[in-house]
Amino acid sequence: MMKGSLRVARIAGIDIGIHYTWILIFMLITWSLAAGYFPVDYPGWAEWLYWLTAAVASLLLFVSVLIHELAHSLVARSRGLPVKSINLFLLGGVSNLETEPEKPGVEFAVAIVGPLASIAIAGVFWAVEYFKLAPFESAEAIARYLVVVNVLLAAFNILPGFPLDGGRVLRAIIWGATNNLKKATNIATITGQVFGWIMIAAGVFMALVVDLISGIWFVFIGWFLNSSAEASRRELELRSLWLNVRVASVMNDRPESIGPGEAVDKLVNEIYLRRGLRYAPVAEEGRLLGIVTLADIKKIPMGEWKNTPVSSIMTRQPLKVVSPSDDMRTAVQLMAENGLDQIPVVANDRIVGMLGRADIIRYVQVHHELGRR
Ligand SMILES: [Zn+2]
Structure with missing residues (x-):
């Protein structure tokens, strides 16, 4: 379990932990939905209904992220890679695999299934909205919100930069084609850094021209992507270095x-x-x-x-x-x-x-x- 994480559940033998930073994000999302997002699309509700709807929506966002991670973990386990725990923290989730995949095909399957799960969840909520299955208006609002966030979740994660899922997919493809893991990792790392820089630049542009808050978010995520690309590469290198040392x-x-x-x-x-x-x-x-x-x-x-x-x-x-x-x-x-x-x-x-x-x-x-x- 990650430091600062609280174990909240155990699903299929995998410990589910919540990092304390996640609580902050939960409150921030609930607040922004209740105060900004829902009142624009659905004016005239009672104040408490906005807050209740927002809290349920951000809780379901949490469940969506969890399902995304469970998809990674369960596929990993079915391919013989033991999984210890899943941690949900500030920017999403992370599955703790005990070992790295040893074949490009396995890495490809483990990585791609997360975004596919997010798309599937988006599809379910899209159906709820499209076929008018929601029993009342706030349920419809939640369904609409979850379509948007799950599509965003899939889209962000499929960006082809390491350590995102898309970066792992890219790495698996290059690894499979060249049979050179190190080269594949390096290329996926560089694209991760490039995407980080693009997001930072786009964020600065947005902050100046469109909207300050969204711009700051973009800069923040870009910076995170940029720095974790290099960190992940180094961690992988260290892991493989240690593997051959007694x-x-x-x-x-x-x-x-x-x-x-x-x-x-x-x-x-x-x-x-x-x-x-x-x-x-x-x-x-x-x-x-x-x-x-x-x-x-x-x-x-x-x-x-x-x-x-x-x-x-x-x-x-x-x-x-x-x-x-x-x-x-x-x-x-x-x-x-x-x-x-x-x-x-x-x-x-x-x-x-x-x-x-x-x-x-x-x-x-x-x-x-x-x-x-
Ligand atoms: Zn993922």
């Missing part, structure tokens, strides 16, 4: 461990201060018992350091651990999900290393510098 080649393979009976005082002076570390595994004859970090030490006053054994403040087993033969992607993911700054590396119940944030950064930096030459 924990054993990044970890600190000589972790300074400490016995459970040793005093906290000794830990601070001989390991933390002398070696510049912020953690130490607690082990007895090579067997991992727990881990002790700077944060654990802050829990007791300095005067008691001499008489307190490490075992009384450490975090005990069972801990999250990795094996030296795990790939780094697994390790990094485990650390990120559990908010860990370091993780013990264990083989046959024995501690063989520690993987810390500093080790990872050092590894990336050295690689980066070598790559430049």
Whole structure:
């Protein structure tokens, strides 16, 4: 689950989370519908009816986005890609796939189904409007609104710039045609950036000539598109880099461990201060018992350091651990999900290393510098 997200439901085994920024957008949309959009098309309603209609409409917009994401997730899962959760946040939704598609055909199917789902939803509400199925006027107003937003949702997402669905479709097509994933990603990223710039330019024009608020929205979305194109490319690169790296080649393979009976005082002076570390595994004859970090030490006053054994403040087993033969992607993911700054590396119940944030950064930096030459 994304940081700052609240789990609200579980559909087909997939956790659905709402990020707090989404609540802001929900209120903003409700307000703009109640105060501006509905009164123009449907004058003469009672004030409360505008607000009720607006709230239901923005809730259904939320359901529309959710269905769009569920479509991605369910197709991904049917093609063998596990899906953990769906998060709805400020600008829409995101499905958290555990792995990237390994074939262009799979990526194409997973990406295209989202916009298709939005078009299908628009079609349903269009039918409600066209065949006059709405039982009362505000239901008709909601149906009309949902046709418009779902078409917009599909249209925006199908723009051929990475990381939008259309960018993924484009990437899958180039990938399939050239059999070169890196080249395909780069082209889709550049088109994403170009579209971002076009939207920013169009937004500035709109703000000056047509309407300030819509213009600002365009600039904002363009900027988001532009910056996330590059960020997504880098994330993908990092992911594929990590896929071929074992924990054993990044970890600190000589972790300074400490016995459970040793005093906290000794830990601070001989390991933390002398070696510049912020953690130490607690082990007895090579067997991992727990881990002790700077944060654990802050829990007791300095005067008691001499008489307190490490075992009384450490975090005990069972801990999250990795094996030296795990790939780094697994390790990094485990650390990120559990908010860990370091993780013990264990083989046959024995501690063989520690993987810390500093080790990872050092590894990336050295690689980066070598790559430049
Ligand atoms: Zn999508």
